[in-house]
Amino acid sequence: MFERLSVMLMKEFLELKRDRWAMFRLIVPLIIQMLVFGYAATFTVHHVATSILDLDQSQASRSLISHFVATSRFNVVDVTQNRDDITRDIDQSTATIAIVIHAGFGRTLGNGQSAPLQVIVDGTNSNTALIALGYLSQIVAQFSEDQSSRAANFRADTAVPEIGISLQARPWFNEGLDDRWFFIPGVIGTLTLLQVVSLTAFAIVREREVGTLEQIMVSPIRPVEFILGKTVPFFLIGLGDIALVSAFGIFWFHISFIGNPWIMLLGASLFLLAALGIGLLLSTFSRTQQQAFALNFFFVNPLFILSGFAFPIAAMPKLLQWFTVINPLRYFLVVIRAVFLKGVGFEVLWPDLAAMALLALVMLTVSVLRFRKSLD
Amino acid sequence: MSADAPAILAQALTKKFQSFTAVDHLDLSIAKGEIVGFIGPNGAGKSTTIRMLCGLLRPSEGSAQVAGFDVSSEAEAVREHIGYMSQKFSLYGDLTVRENLRFFGGIYRVARREIDERMKFAISMAGLEGREDRLVRTLAGGWKQRLALGCAILHRPPILFLDEPTSGVEPEARRRFWDLIHEFAADGVTILVSTHYMDEAEYCNRIALIDRGKLIAIGTPSELRAHQLGGELFEVGCAPLGAAMKALSDAPGVVDAAIFGDRLHVVLGAGGLDAADLPGFLGEHGIEVDQVRSVPPSLEDVFVQLVSGSPEERMIP
Structure with missing residues (x-):
């Protein structure tokens, strides 16, 4: 067993060593994708193009406008008194948001009454629209607080103490509510899954295509020896991937890592075994690299979308939620986010670790059984 | 064992x-x-x-x-x-x-x-x-x-x-x-x-x-x-080859006729044409014959003769 396994491993590492581009292929795309994800994958919205229709022209309306000008969240592109300009700005996407200050806005406020403020949003990108509306209500709330305190100052003698509830939000684990803290650990799992599944699937199919698999099948090697020989290198490469990309997240993007590295290693190992299982399973269904490519394309994207990487699993239809149960990435994302940000350990994460172990066991067993030493 | x-x-x-x-x-x-x-x-x-x-x-x-x-x-x-x-x-x-x-x-x-x-x-x-x-x-x-x-x-x-x-x-x-x-x-x-x-x-x-x-x-x-050919083998130099093969395929006494390179290999059995008749027979079909000679059969001859099928399929690489 060990003799055959050791010559298999020696062969794999020699081939990897001879392949001059291998290191480049394995590392550079990972780092580039990590950078792209790290900078681009964010729900934070900055500089929302905003048009303002000021039909009031009062001190209050100008003060409100200055609130919008002062923040980097909004970029006031147009202040106008012509209603048609607003329609044009939204139609031509010059502005995403239009704020309409009706005539009498300042007077109504001066009377101590609440005044309506109209907001028109380009809902084409529902996500951006929602987030921008959130910022907008914060700014308006700030404005109205400023207004009422000023009014209170004027009538200091007659002031009635205002009663209100002020919300003191204190986010745990990610106090700055930085999206990157949420995304980067997810990116680590996702990139590793993509790389390990496709490497494994292609490696075996390639031997089949080149003809070397036939030469090996005709030998007395056992399927498990062959499969171990093919997968151990990818397991090690996968661990290297996770270490590299994690280090990048921690040192480049300054994501906190407060958990136990051993739990991370355990989670990563189980996850990699499951990913290898997926790759092997795909390879047993493919005769050619083209088929492997098609299968890879068909399976890996749903694994990514149905993992909770970006879209919450709880919001998915029941049927798709069931599918996520057999998705190892789903569990690994829980583990990796928890280890990075929350610092919780085995006592909390054991169900996810157990799920990955079970998935790995099932997929590896099925692929060893399916890998018969036969060409038909 | x-x-x-x-x-x-x-x-x-x-x-x-x-x-x-x-x-x-x-x-x-x-x-x-x-x-x-x-x-x-x-x-x-x-x-x-x-x-x-x-x-x-x-x-x-x-x-x-x-x-x-x-x-x-x-x-x-x-x-x-x-x-x-x-x-x-x-x-x-x-x-x-x-x-x-x-x-x-x-x-x-x-x-x-x-x-x-x-x-x-x-x-x-x-x-x-x-x-x-x-x-x-x-x-x-x-x-x-x-x-x-x-x-x-x-x-x-x-x-x-x-x-x-x-x-x-x-x-x-x-x-x-x-x-x-x-x-x-x-x-x-x-x-x-x-x-x-x-x-x-x-x-x-x-x-x-x-x-x-x-x-x-x-x-x-x-x-x-020795045993598989079912007759004696002759090499015939003639032109055009295709027409000659066609004519001979249906002729009496011809066990087999096939193109080998630029020549025809013809197997003649008993009770029909013999080697001396070939130039005359082919001449009637407008085919010119340069040479007819007896040759020892190669394995290729044997194989071609054994493989049934249309003459076009008999070409062996």
């Missing part, structure tokens, strides 16, 4: 791929130490038969024993006793000569104390001394072929299956390869080798002719030449 039991025995061996029958009830018995040549056109079922005998494909019907083990139920035991060279070159191109040998030696678990000596033997057999550290993909065809043979015999298998081992190899290297095969046979190794080169058939102890999945004849080269 007793001494006189066949090394390879196939009984009604059949392989069907969906509706296509690649190998059709093939019977074959090969004694220990024999070199048997598997001859037939591309797609005749040679590779499929060899793959079934190696346990790479499951027979649809029938059975086969190799080294006394059943290929379906005891495939692993069969694998311990055979060496196999597939039609496609299948060593690792990015590994050196020595690394490939060590890999296959390890896969076959050649004993540690033996491996160096076996590798040395394989390297000298393949004539690769001084090239031990060359990457295999940089070797010329003949060397690759001999190295593949070297990898297949490291574990001293008593039975060798060679599937078109010489295709795409230059004639000099082909001859050298056959010398090696004879050396192995002299040591008692049983060899089943497929080829579509007719000239190579002459190097075999026995020849199995296979066409469209069926075994159509088996025997020593001289047996096949």
Whole structure:
């Protein structure tokens, strides 16, 4: 067993060593994708193009406008008194948001009454629209607080103490509510899954295509020896991937890592075994690299979308939620986010670790059984 | 396995791929130490038969024993006793000569104390001394072929299956390869080798002719030449060849007529045309004849004559 396994491993590492581009292929795309994800994958919205229709022209309306000008969240592109300009700005996407200050806005406020403020949003990108509306209500709330305190100052003698509830939000684990803290650990799992599944699937199919698999099948090697020989290198490469990309997240993007590295290693190992299982399973269904490519394309994207990487699993239809149960990435994302940000350990994460172990066991067993030493 | 039991025995061996029958009830018995040549056109079922005998494909019907083990139920035991060279070159191109040998030696678990000596033997057999550290993909065809043979015999298998081992190899290297095969046979190794080169058939102890999945004849080269033709063979130089073949196909006493290069080979049986009548007969059909001479039949003649089918399909590469 060990003799055959050791010559298999020696062969794999020699081939990897001879392949001059291998290191480049394995590392550079990972780092580039990590950078792209790290900078681009964010729900934070900055500089929302905003048009303002000021039909009031009062001190209050100008003060409100200055609130919008002062923040980097909004970029006031147009202040106008012509209603048609607003329609044009939204139609031509010059502005995403239009704020309409009706005539009498300042007077109504001066009377101590609440005044309506109209907001028109380009809902084409529902996500951006929602987030921008959130910022907008914060700014308006700030404005109205400023207004009422000023009014209170004027009538200091007659002031009635205002009663209100002020919300003191204190986010745990990610106090700055930085999206990157949420995304980067997810990116680590996702990139590793993509790389390990496709490497494994292609490696075996390639031997089949080149003809070397036939030469090996005709030998007395056992399927498990062959499969171990093919997968151990990818397991090690996968661990290297996770270490590299994690280090990048921690040192480049300054994501906190407060958990136990051993739990991370355990989670990563189980996850990699499951990913290898997926790759092997795909390879047993493919005769050619083209088929492997098609299968890879068909399976890996749903694994990514149905993992909770970006879209919450709880919001998915029941049927798709069931599918996520057999998705190892789903569990690994829980583990990796928890280890990075929350610092919780085995006592909390054991169900996810157990799920990955079970998935790995099932997929590896099925692929060893399916890998018969036969060409038909 | 007793001494006189066949090394390879196939009984009604059949392989069907969906509706296509690649190998059709093939019977074959090969004694220990024999070199048997598997001859037939591309797609005749040679590779499929060899793959079934190696346990790479499951027979649809029938059975086969190799080294006394059943290929379906005891495939692993069969694998311990055979060496196999597939039609496609299948060593690792990015590994050196020595690394490939060590890999296959390890896969076959050649004993540690033996491996160096076996590798040395394989390297000298393949004539690769001084090239031990060359990457295999940089070797010329003949060397690759001999190295593949070297990898297949490291574990001293008593039975060798060679599937078109010489295709795409230059004639000099082909001859050298056959010398090696004879050396192995002299040591008692049983060899089943497929080829579509007719000239190579002459190097075999026995020849199995296979066409469209069926075994159509088996025997020593001289047996096949003597008995299978069904008449006397004449070479006819004439033009145009196509018209001549057509005319002769239906003529009385003509067993067979086929184009061989720029000439016609005609087999004449008893009670019909004889050689002297040919110029006159063909002249009536407007065909000019330069020469008619008796020639000893080659295996190619035998094969062409045995293969039934339309004349266009009788061309053998």
